[in-house]
Amino acid sequence: MEKLTMTVEAIKNGTVIDHIPAGQGLNILRHFRLDEAGNRITVGFNLSGSKNTRKDLIKIEDVHFNDEEASRIALFAPKATVNVIENFKVVKKIRPQLPTTIKGIFNCPNHNCASHGEPVDGTFFVKSNDGVTRLKCFYCEKSYPMDWVMSYR
Ligand SMILES: [Zn+2]
Known part of the structure; x- marks a missing residue:
């Protein structure tokens, strides 16, 4: 019998990004153009997090983030955990750190x-104060x- 708590499918190989603040999951998908890449993606929006918070979660099959990309995840989700999945197991957990500078991604x-x-x-230049990230x-x-910089094209 399937566990009732299992709201999203397990993946064989890929990446699971957890602890994304609710509402930022879609921004991450768009930022990395994951919605256009054709990989199988499972998303959970507004899931129950710890302490009655809401979080988003993204599972992407056959995609792995390098350190630079992982640090960009921190722009959207400073407390994210990036889980590297191989053969249905978490083989590595990355807690991405904010980059100090960001180049060639956003326009002023x-x-x-x-x-x-x-x-x-x-x-x-990336600055973070009390969980608020400014560029x-x-x-x-x-x-x-x-948010301003992200929404500006
Ligand atoms: Zn400027």
Whole structure:
């Protein structure tokens, strides 16, 4: 008989990202374009976390994150656990650390920023205070909440 608590399927090989704050799971999928990659993905949104919190969880088959990519997960989920799965077993647990800088991923939301109109990669310093992540533009030195920068294209 199947366990009733099992809300998402086990995967053979791949990655399970756990302890994602509720609402950020979709952002992670979009950021890594996982929804377009064609891999089998199982997601759980608003699952019960510890202490009556809600969390998201993502299982991706046949995808492994390198250290740089894992650190980008921390931008969305500072307390995430990245579980590496091989043959249905967790062979490695990564607790991603925030990167100190991030380059070539996001553009500066400041319309007057010198980075626009120049052939340069958007470059930000990453700062975290009390769980709130802010990105400071290398070019105009303005600081923005992570969410603003993410939603700016
Ligand atoms: Zn800027």
